[in-house]
Amino acid sequence: xxxxxxxxxxxxxxxxxxxxxxxxxxxxxxxxxxxxxxxxxxxxxxxxxxxxxxxxxxxxxxxxxxxxxxxxxxxxxxxxxxxxxxxxxxxxxxxxxxxxxxxxxxxxxxxxxxxxxxxxxxxxxxxxxxxxxxxxxxxxxxxxxxxxxxxxxxxxxxxxxxxxxxxxxxxxxxxxxxxxxxxxxxxxxxxxxxxxxxxxxxxxxxxxxxxxxxxxxxxxxxxxxxxxxxxxxxxxxxxxxxxxxxxxxxxxxxxxxxxxxxxxxxxxxxxxxxxxxxxxxxxxxxxxxxxxxxxxxxxxxxxxxxxxxxxxxxxxxxxxxxxxxxxxxxxxxxxxxxxxxxxxxxxxxxxxxxxxxxxxxxxxxxxxxxxxxxxxxxxxxxxxxxxxxxxxxxxxxxxxxx
Amino acid sequence: xxxxxxxxxxxxxxxxxxxxxxxxxxxxxxxxxxxxxxxxxxxxxxxxxxxxxxxxxxxxxxxxxxxxxxxxxxxxxxxxxxxxxxxxxxxxxxxxxxxxxxxxxxxxxxxxxxxxxxxxxxxxxxxxxxxxxxxxxxxxxxxxxxxxxxxxxxxxxxxxxxxxxxxxx
Numbered sequence: 001x002x003x004x005x006x007x008x009x010x011x012x013x014x015x016x017x018x019x020x021x022x023x024x025x026x027x028x029x030x031x032x033x034x035x036x037x038x039x040x041x042x043x044x045x046x047x048x049x050x051x052x053x054x055x056x057x058x059x060x061x062x063x064x065x066x067x068x069x070x071x072x073x074x075x076x077x078x079x080x081x082x083x084x085x086x087x088x089x090x091x092x093x094x095x096x097x098x099x100x101x102x103x104x105x106x107x108x109x110x111x112x113x114x115x116x117x118x119x120x121x122x123x124x125x126x127x128x129x130x131x132x133x134x135x136x137x138x139x140x141x142x143x144x145x146x147x148x149x150x151x152x153x154x155x156x157x158x159x160x161x162x163x164x165x166x167x168x169x170x171x172x173x174x175x176x177x178x179x180x181x182x183x184x185x186x187x188x189x190x191x192x193x194x195x196x197x198x199x200x201x202x203x204x205x206x207x208x209x210x211x212x213x214x215x216x217x218x219x220x221x222x223x224x225x226x227x228x229x230x231x232x233x234x235x236x237x238x239x240x241x242x243x244x245x246x247x248x249x250x251x252x253x254x255x256x257x258x259x260x261x262x263x264x265x266x267x268x269x270x271x272x273x274x275x276x277x278x279x280x281x282x283x284x285x286x287x288x289x290x291x292x293x294x295x296x297x298x299x300x301x302x303x304x305x306x307x308x309x310x311x312x313x314x315x316x317x318x319x320x321x322x323x324x325x326x327x328x329x330x331x332x333x334x335x336x337x338x339x340x341x342x343x344x345x346x347x348x349x350x351x352x353x354x355x356x357x358x359x360x361x362x363x364x365x366x367x368x369x370x371x372x373x374x375x376x377x378x379x380x381x382x383x384x385x386x387x388x389x390x391x392x393x394x395x396x397x398x399x400x401x402x
Numbered sequence: 403x404x405x406x407x408x409x410x411x412x413x414x415x416x417x418x419x420x421x422x423x424x425x426x427x428x429x430x431x432x433x434x435x436x437x438x439x440x441x442x443x444x445x446x447x448x449x450x451x452x453x454x455x456x457x458x459x460x461x462x463x464x465x466x467x468x469x470x471x472x473x474x475x476x477x478x479x480x481x482x483x484x485x486x487x488x489x490x491x492x493x494x495x496x497x498x499x500x501x502x503x504x505x506x507x508x509x510x511x512x513x514x515x516x517x518x519x520x521x522x523x524x525x526x527x528x529x530x531x532x533x534x535x536x537x538x539x540x541x542x543x544x545x546x547x548x549x550x551x552x553x554x555x556x557x558x559x560x561x562x563x564x565x566x567x568x569x570x571x
Binding site: 075078079081082083092094095096107263264265266267268271272274275278279282283286290292326327329330332333334336337338340341344345346347348349350351352353354355356358359362363366367368369370371374375378 | 412417420421495496
């Protein structure tokens with residue numbers, strides 16, 4: 001018996017379009033819901049609360065005294081402290097010279113102990129060789145190999161190296177461990193090789209502030225690297241900054257440290273969301289009634305603005321990125337303005353984006369404190385706004401076709 | 403003046419050099435790019451003047467706030483220059499974009515740039531007032547810095563327009 005042929009005269013493309021639109025709409029709505037405040041109260045399976053920095057801030061004043069108190073030494077040291085602390089991500093650093101001492105005011109959310117480590121360490125790096133009269137195998141003095149006093153100084157110190165790069169390398173066991181690779185200035189390479197040649201197979205040491213890390217010289221190795229015991233990324237960052245932020249030439253110590261009042265303003269997240277909603281509604285209502293913009297551009301701009309802000313907030317919430325609430329409101333204002341201008345001014349988009357890119361990138365690298373942080377956020381928001389405009393135009397076009 | 407000298411002395415050499423490079427990038431690169439794109443020295447001149455005035459006005463406003471109203475320049479106030487320069491860049495970008503899009507048209511003359519500058523200034527003013535006011539009212543802890551940013555931004559937007567009118571005769 002022959003079965004009747006079932007002919008399905010169905011065009012699959014519109015159906016797929018429908019499904020795509022449904023999925024995209026669901027994603028849009030999901031991002032808006034995640035961005036809204038208090039989502040965490042209704043969703044128990046994931047943490048959607050905004051991770052604010054507000055309560056994590058602490059502020060302290062450190063007074064540092066030095067052996068050399070001439071203006072140049074103190075200013076050089078201030079530079080090094082500033083580079084170390086800024087590199088570590090300390091939000092606000094101010095340094096002053098007062099009564100031949102350095103006062104450092106710090107306001108940050110970073111780890112207190114690590115910040116103190118960056119201020120208190122001289123981190124004087126020298127390559128040393130074992131003293132011939134010291135018994136390094138003495139069972140009564142098992143720490144003999146660690147003490148700088150048991151070693152002779154050589155002509156080599158940190159200034160002979162271009163930088164010290166910390167990375168993971170394979171050990172002889174086949175495992176990976178962190179090492180500090182000392183990169184020489186090109187002019188000193190041959191001389192250093194000759195120096196190492198004298199100690200092939202012998203243990204020398206790298207003395208850091210009086211504590212030595214032994215290193216058995218292997219002339220077959222192309223790099224000069226010493227192992228680092230820590231695996232903690234923050235600790236490694238501190239090590240890298242201590243190695244690479246400049247050479248401290250004078251001995252120093254922290255004389256005192258005092259807690260200061262934290263005066264970083266905080267804004268309630270619900271108020272910010274309300275502010276964003278009111279601002280968007282008022283602005284687009286005005287644009288709608290004033291008829292200065294075509295309804296098509298207005299719709300695209302409104303959708304892109306809503307998407308930009310909700311995607312950004314959803315991203316911050318999902319990945320638990322700590323944020324400053326007072327900056328969030330300013331970022332929202334600027335993001336709304338940028339999105340609207342980019343949506344409206346086809347002819348100026350390239351120029352606005354180029355100028356903003358140059359200025360924001362410069363501020364990120366050369367600015368300090370909160371200005372650098374807001375520039376970073378605005379760069380992300382401007383790129384996101386551009387992307388959301390493209391998505392919005394595509395989405396509106398697809399919905400219109402349906 | 404004393405406050406500026408104190409502020410300058412309290413900066414490390416690293417901060418001074420970085421700030422100087424940043425100012426040079428903003429004051430030279432942006433007008434330079436305007437000149438490269440438009441080949442119009444007048445437009446580059448307007449961009450440079452607007453940026454310089456924006457910087458000076460912000461500095462004077464912060465000094466007045468600190469000296470005459472005895473308000474400590476906290477972290478939020480330090481964001482004011484960023485906001486003002488951001489909006490200034492938007493003004494310069496829209497002006498350059500409009501010129502580049504239309505300068506090859508037959509009936510193009512600088513009056514069109516003036517008219518467009520007015521429209522842009524008006525639109526930006528409305529956007530700024532609505533957005534900043536909504537936020538200022540709902541987030542009272544940063545009310546004053548937000549209002550100062552709004553005031554300065556509006557002044558800069560219209561100074562840019564006045565410069566367009568004056569220099570593009």
